[in-house]
Amino acid sequence: MTPILQSQELGKKYGRRWALRDCTLEIPAGRVVGLVGPNGAGKSTFLKLAAGQLAPTSGGITVLGGRPADGPAQLAKIGFVAQDTPVYPRLTVADHLRLGAGLNPGWDAGLARQRIERLGLDPAQRAGGLSGGQRAQLALTMGLAKRPRLLLLDEPVASLDPLARREFLQGLMEAVVEYELSVVLSSHLLSDLERACDHLIVLTGSRVRVAGEVERLLATHHRLSGPRREPGRLPADQHVITARHADRQSTVIVRADGPILDPSWSVSHLTLEDLVLAYMDRQADQHTDEPARAITLEGRR
Amino acid sequence: MIWLTWRQLRGGAAMVSGALVVLAAALALTGPGLAAGYAEGITGCLRDGDCTRFFDRFFDEYQTPFLGVTVIVLVLPAVTGLFWGAPLITHELEAGTHLLVWNQTITRTRWLAVKLGITGLAAMAAAGIASLAVTWWSGPLDRSAEPGFTMMDPLVFGARGIAPVGYAAFAFILGVTVGILVRRTLPAMALTLVVFAAIQIAMPSLVRPHLMPPVRSVVELGPVNIDQFLVPDDGSPRMLLESAVPGQTGAWVLSSRLLDPAGRPIDDGTGEAALPISVASGACARQEGAGSPKGHMETCVAEINRLGYRQAATYHPFERFWAFQWIETGVYALLTLALTGLCLRWVRRRLS
Amino acid sequence: MIEFHLDARSGVSPYLQLVHQVRHALRLGLLREGDRLPTVKDVVARLAINPNTVLKAYRELEHEGLVAARPGVGTFVTRTLANASLAAHEPLRRELRRWLAKARLAGLDDESIEALFSTTFRSAAEEDIA
Numbered sequence: 001m002t003p004i005l006q007s008q009e010l011g012k013k014y015g016r017r018w019a020l021r022d023c024t025l026e027i028p029a030g031r032v033v034g035l036v037g038p039n040g041a042g043k044s045t046f047l048k049l050a051a052g053q054l055a056p057t058s059g060g061i062t063v064l065g066g067r068p069a070d071g072p073a074q075l076a077k078i079g080f081v082a083q084d085t086p087v088y089p090r091l092t093v094a095d096h097l098r099l100g101a102g103l104n105p106g107w108d109a110g111l112a113r114q115r116i117e118r119l120g121l122d123p124a125q126r127a128g129g130l131s132g133g134q135r136a137q138l139a140l141t142m143g144l145a146k147r148p149r150l151l152l153l154d155e156p157v158a159s160l161d162p163l164a165r166r167e168f169l170q171g172l173m174e175a176v177v178e179y180e181l182s183v184v185l186s187s188h189l190l191s192d193l194e195r196a197c198d199h200l201i202v203l204t205g206s207r208v209r210v211a212g213e214v215e216r217l218l219a220t221h222h223r224l225s226g227p228r229r230e231p232g233r234l235p236a237d238q239h240v241i242t243a244r245h246a247d248r249q250s251t252v253i254v255r256a257d258g259p260i261l262d263p264s265w266s267v268s269h270l271t272l273e274d275l276v277l278a279y280m281d282r283q284a285d286q287h288t289d290e291p292a293r294a295i296t297l298e299g300r301r
Numbered sequence: 302m303i304w305l306t307w308r309q310l311r312g313g314a315a316m317v318s319g320a321l322v323v324l325a326a327a328l329a330l331t332g333p334g335l336a337a338g339y340a341e342g343i344t345g346c347l348r349d350g351d352c353t354r355f356f357d358r359f360f361d362e363y364q365t366p367f368l369g370v371t372v373i374v375l376v377l378p379a380v381t382g383l384f385w386g387a388p389l390i391t392h393e394l395e396a397g398t399h400l401l402v403w404n405q406t407i408t409r410t411r412w413l414a415v416k417l418g419i420t421g422l423a424a425m426a427a428a429g430i431a432s433l434a435v436t437w438w439s440g441p442l443d444r445s446a447e448p449g450f451t452m453m454d455p456l457v458f459g460a461r462g463i464a465p466v467g468y469a470a471f472a473f474i475l476g477v478t479v480g481i482l483v484r485r486t487l488p489a490m491a492l493t494l495v496v497f498a499a500i501q502i503a504m505p506s507l508v509r510p511h512l513m514p515p516v517r518s519v520v521e522l523g524p525v526n527i528d529q530f531l532v533p534d535d536g537s538p539r540m541l542l543e544s545a546v547p548g549q550t551g552a553w554v555l556s557s558r559l560l561d562p563a564g565r566p567i568d569d570g571t572g573e574a575a576l577p578i579s580v581a582s583g584a585c586a587r588q589e590g591a592g593s594p595k596g597h598m599e600t601c602v603a604e605i606n607r608l609g610y611r612q613a614a615t616y617h618p619f620e621r622f623w624a625f626q627w628i629e630t631g632v633y634a635l636l637t638l639a640l641t642g643l644c645l646r647w648v649r650r651r652l653s
Numbered sequence: 654m655i656e657f658h659l660d661a662r663s664g665v666s667p668y669l670q671l672v673h674q675v676r677h678a679l680r681l682g683l684l685r686e687g688d689r690l691p692t693v694k695d696v697v698a699r700l701a702i703n704p705n706t707v708l709k710a711y712r713e714l715e716h717e718g719l720v721a722a723r724p725g726v727g728t729f730v731t732r733t734l735a736n737a738s739l740a741a742h743e744p745l746r747r748e749l750r751r752w753l754a755k756a757r758l759a760g761l762d763d764e765s766i767e768a769l770f771s772t773t774f775r776s777a778a779e780e781d782i783a
Contacts, residue, residue, distance in 0.1 A: 032703050053403060055650070072406050080404040086397030091308065099305050103405035139401070146406065169701035177694040177704045195659070195667060195702040271664070 002065075004029040004150055004182045005050060009059035012045050019045040020206050023059070027184065027199065032176060034197030035186035036276055042206040043186040044083055047154045050184065051080035064149055076106055079148035083155045085139035089128025093121050093138060097145070104146040112145035115171070133164025137171065144175050151175075153185040157192050169196050190276050200272070202279045209279040214272060221275050224265040225251045235262075241278045253278045302407055302415040310420055313385055317427050324373060324431060328438040335363065339441030356445035367442050367450075370435045374460035377431050378468035379497055381424035386476020387489040389416060390648075394484050413648045417641060421473050428469030436461045448545045452622055453553035455505035462626040467633030472497050474640040481647050504629070510555050512628050515615040519560065521606045523547055526557065526614070528572075532585055532601055540605075542572035542612055551619035562609030576605060654691060655684055659700055667702055671710035679719060679734040690720060690728040 003026040011021040020042035027033055035043050048054040049061055052069020061067075066074045087096060093116060101107045116123060119137050121130070127138060136156055143151055153172075157165040173196060176183055187193050193200075201211040210217070221241070228250045234240065238256040245251075253270065254260075260267045270278070342359055346352040360367075390413075393399040403409055443452045443461070452461050459468065475497055480489040520526065528543035544554040558566040559574045568574035578585055584604030617625070655678050659667055678684040691699075693707045711728050714720045722728045756766050 032705075051404060053400060069403075069408075072408060075404065075408070076406040078404070080400070082397055082400035082404075084397060086401050088309075088398050088401070089396065095308065099308075099402075100405065102304050103302060103402070103407050105406055142401070143404075166701050170698050173701055173704060174694055174698040177697050195661075195700070195706075198703045198705045 002029070003027055004031075005061070005063050005184070007049075007059065007061040010046075010049060010056055010061050011058035012042075012049060012054060013057040018206050020049070020203075021058075023208050025201065025208060025211055027182070029182050030180065031182055031199040032173075032197045033182075033184040033199040033201060034190070034193035035184055035201045035203060036190050036193065037186075037188065037203035038280070039188050041188075041203045043188075043203055044154050045206075046203065047080070047152045047184065047186060051078055051152050053080070053082075072105075076104065076146065077149050079143035079146055079151040081136075081139045081143045081151070081153045081156055084159065085132075085136045085156065087127040087130075087135055087138055090126060092124055092126050093130075094123035096127060096138060096142060097123070100142050100145055106147045108145045108147050111147075112141055115141045115144070119171075131164070133160050133167065136160060136164070136168050140168065140171060140175075144179065144181075147179065148181070150182045150184070153183065155186055155188070158187065158189075165192065172196070190273055194272055200276075202276055204280050209282070210275075217275060218270065218272065220257055221253065221255050221270050221278075222260055223251065223253050223268045223270055223274070224260060224262075225249060225268075226262075226265045242281050302412060303419065305402070306416050306419045310385070310423060314423055317381065317423075321427060321430055324370070325434050328370070328434050331366070332438045335438065336441055339445070357447065360442060360445045360447055360450070363442055367439055367446075370439065371457055371460040374428070374432050374435050374465050375456075375501075378424070378428050378465055378472040379494065379501075381427060381469055382472025382476040382497055383490050383493055385420050385424055386473040387480045387493045388486045389420060389477050389480060391480040391484060391486040391489050395486060409648050410645055413645055417474070417477065417644065421470055421637075424469045424473040425466045428465040429463070432461065432463070432465040446551075448543060448554075451551040451553070451619070453551060453617060453619055453625070455509070455553075458505070458509075458553075458622075458625070459501070462623065464626050464629050464633075467630035467637070468501070470637040471500075471633040471640075474637045474644065475500075478640045478644055481644055508632075509625065509629065510617075512625060512632075513617065513621060515555055515617055517613070517615050518546065519611045519613045520547055522602055522610060522612055523606075526612045527602070530598060530602065532580055532598070535580060537575040538578055538580060538585060538601065538605075539573070539575050542568065544572070546612070546614045546616050549616060549618055551622075552616040553619075554614055554616040556613075556615045558613045560611045560613050566613065576610065578605065578608070654689065657691070657696055657700060659702065667700075668706045668710045668713070671696075671707065672713050675710075675714055675719065676734065679730070679732075682733070684730050684733070686730055686733050688730045690730070692727060 005025065005027040007023050007025045010023040010025075012019050013021075023042075023046065035046065037043055045054065049056055050063055050068055052063075052067070052074070064074075064077045066077075068078065069075055088099075091099070097109070097112045097116065100112065101109055115137075119134070119141075121134055121138065127135065130138060136159075140153075140156070143153070151172075156172075157168055160168060169192075172183065172185075175181060185193060185196070198214050199212065200214050200217060202209045226249070228245055228248050234252075234254065235256075237258055238254045238260070241253045241255060243250065243252045253274075339359065342355045343352065346355040390399070393402070402412060439461075443457070446452075446457070448454075450457055452458060459465065472493070476489070476493040479493045479496065480486070483489040483492060522540075525545050525547040526543050527540060529541040530538065531540075532538045540559060542557045542559055544557050546552055546554060546557075557572050559568040559572065561567045567576075580586055585601040655675065657671055657674055659670055663670065665673070675684065675690070690711065693704050693711070696702070696707045697704050711720065711722065715722060715728075719730065719732055719734075720728050721731045753766065756769070761769065
C-alpha cells in the first residue's frame with residue numbers, strides 16, 4: 001500500500017531553534033494516526049508542514065504523492081483544522097458554509113448541511129457566539145465537507161469539555177468510516193486519542209521518538225523485571241527503552257521483535273500509556289541533541 | 302473568495318460610502334450656488350477691469366469649507382490605508398483564520414490577489430470619487446485662490462485630480478505590507494500612519510519639485526511679486542517678495558529671490574531684503590503733498606526696476622498641473638506595484 | 654440489537670471487549686441467529702473509537718464462525734451459543750439462588766461468597782484439565 005504521507009529528514013527551524021528535525025516517517029493510508037507529545041514538541045509544526053502552511057527548512061515531505069499546498073489540486077486533497085479551531089467570528093454558520101462552497105470545487109453541500117442540522121447549530125448564529133465545542137464542530141464540518149482524502153487536526157479537543165470532546169471524536173470517527181478518510185490528529189494527552197487511533201507517533205523535544213501501528217507497538221514492547229543485571233547483557237534483538245535498577249532488581253522496558261526467552265525475567269505487557277511514557281522518559285534521560293534515530297515500525301496488514 | 306472579501310469589507314465599505322454620500326450631497330447642494338456666485342462676480346469685475354478684489358473677497362468667504370473639503374480628500378487615503386490596509390492580513394493572523402482560509406482549495410497567491418484587488422480598488426474608488434467631487438466643487442475657488450492655495454501648491458495639489466487615487470492605492474498597500482511584517486493590527490496601524498505621513502510630506506518637498514525641470518526667470522518687480530514694500534522716512538526701503546511670478550497665475554513658485562543690479566541675490570533667503578536706495582532724494586524720496594502714497598510707491602518701484610533690481614524665480618507653471626498629476630500618480634502606482642509584489646512574495650514564501 | 658460499551662479501566666483491549674460482549678449476548682440468548690450487528694459506523698459513532706477496532710472485532714467473530722458479513726447489507730449472527738443450554742439456565746439459576754441464600758445464612762458476606770465461588774470454579778477447571 002502506498003503511504004499517504006512520507007517525510008525524509010524533515011526539519012523546520014524558527015530563528016535559531018529547531019521546532020522539528022530529522023523527522024523521517026511513513027504513514028499508511030486509511031489510518032487514524034495519533035500524534036502525541038508534550039506542548040512545544042513540534043506537533044503543530046509537523047501538521048503545518050504536512051498541510052503546506054509551512055515550508056520545511058530541511059528535508060522533504062510528500063503527501064498523497066505531491067508537495068503540500070502545491071497548487072489547488074493538492075490543497076483539495078488535504079483538510080486541516082488548525083489549533084483552537086479558528087473561524088471568522090463575525091460570519092454566521094451559514095456564511096462559513098457558503099465560504100466553503102465558494103472556495104472548494106469538491107464541496108459537499110449535503111454533508112455540510114446535514115452535519116450542521118444534526119449538531120443543532122443555528123445557521124444564522126455568528127461563529128463568534130458559538131461554544132468551543134460548537135466551533136470545533138463547525139471547523140470539522142468545513143474540513144470534512146471539502147472532501148479531503150487526508151484530514152489533519154491540530155489539538156482539536158484540547159480546549160473542549162469531556163462531553164464536547166466525545167461528541168467531536170464521535171463525529172470524526174463516523175466520518176472516517178463514511179468517507180474513507182485518513183486522519184492525523186495531535187494531542188498532548190494520549191488519553192484523548194487512545195481509542196480513536198490505530199497508529200501512533202510520539203514526538204518530544206522536536207524529534208520523533210517512536211512511530212508505528214498501535215497493535216504492533218504493544219506486541220513488540222515488554223516490561224521485564226528480574227534480578228539486577230547490567231543492561232548491556234541483553235540479546236541483540238532486544239533494545240532497551242528505559243531501565244531502572246534497584247539494589248537487587250532491574251526493571252527494563254525493551255522493544256523486541258521476537259519472544260523473550262530468558263526465564264529469569266518475568267515479562268509483562270505494557271499499556272499504550274506506559275509505552276508512551278517510557279519513550280518520553282528516555283528522551284528526558286538523554287542529551288536532547290543526540291541524534292536519536294526514530295524507531296519506525298512499518299505497519300503490516 | 303470575492304464574496305468572502307466583500308463580506309469582510311462590507312462594514313467598512315458601508316461607512317466610507319455613507320461618508321462619501323454625505324460629502325457628495327453637501328457639495329452637490331452648495332456647488333451650483335458657488336459657481337453662480339463666481340460667474341456673477343466675474344462678469345461684474347471684468348466690467349470694472351480688475352478682478353483681484355473680487356477674487357480676494359470670494360476666496361475669503363469660502364475659505365473654511367474650501368480647506369475642509371481639501372483636508373477630507375488629503376486624509377481619506379490615509380484612513381483607508383489605516384483601517385482597510387493594515388488590518389487586512391493582521392486580522393486574519395490574530396484570529397488564526399488565515400489557517401482556515403489557506404486550507405480551502407485556493408492558493409495563497411490568489412487569496413491575497415483577490416483581497417488586495419477588491420479592497421484596494423474600493424479604497425481607490427473612494428479617494429477618486431471624493432477627489433473628483435471636490436475638484437468639481439472647488440473649481441471657482443481654485444480659479445480665485447490666493448498664492449499658497451492654488452492647485453499647484455502642495456496642500457491643494459494632493460487633493461485634486463487623480464493623484465488621491467494613487468495615494469489611496471499606495472496607502473492601502475503600505476498598510477497591508479506593514480501589517481504582514483508587524484503581524485499585529487494596532488502597531489501596524491500606527492506604523493502605517495507614521496510612514497505614510499512622512500512620505501506625504503517628503504513627496505511635495507523633496508521629490509515633486511524635481512519631477513520636471515522648473516522654469517527659471519528673472520522678471521521686473523511689480524504688484525504681483527511684491528508682497529510688502531515699506532519706504533521709511535529715513536533708512537532703506539524694505540521689500541518682501543510674494544511667491545508669485547507676474548504673468549504666471551497659479552504657478553507653483555519654488556524660490557523667489559531679489560537680485561541687485563549685478564545679479565547677486567540680496568534677500569535673506571525668505572524673499573525679504575533692504576534695498577540700498579536713498580529715501581532722502583530721488584524717486585523714492587517722500588514728497589510732501591505731491592500725489593497719493595500709492596502713486597509714490599509706484600514711482601519708487603519703477604525707479605528700483607530702472608536701477609536693475611529684479612525678481613529671480615524658479616517655478617512650475619500652472620499649465621503643468623495635469624502633467625504633474627499623471628507623473629505623481631504614476632510614481633505612486635509604481636510604489637504600489639512594488640509593495641504588491643513584495644506582499645505576494647512574502648505571503649507565498651514566508652508567512653504562516 | 655446489541656449495544657456496545659467500553660470499560661476504559663479494564664485493561665482489556667477495546668476490540669476484545671467488543672468480542673466478549675457479542676459472545677456474552679449470544680450465550681444469554683440476547684442475540685439470536687439472523688440478528689444484525691450494528692454497523693461499524695454506528696458503533697464508531699457511539700463509542701468514538703477507531704473503526705479498525707470494530708472491524709477487527711467483527712473479523713474475529715467471523716473467524717469463530719459466529720457471524721457473517723453480507724457486503725452492503727451488514728453483519729449477521731449465524732450461530733448461537735445458547736441453543737442447548739439455554740433451557741437448563743432457569744433450573745441452574747434457581748439452584749444458585751438457593752446456594753446463595755444458604756451462604757448468607759452461614760454468615761458469608763458478598764466478598765467471601767465471590768472468593769469462594771471463584772476459587773472453587775478455578776480448582777474445578779484445573780481438575781478438568783488434569
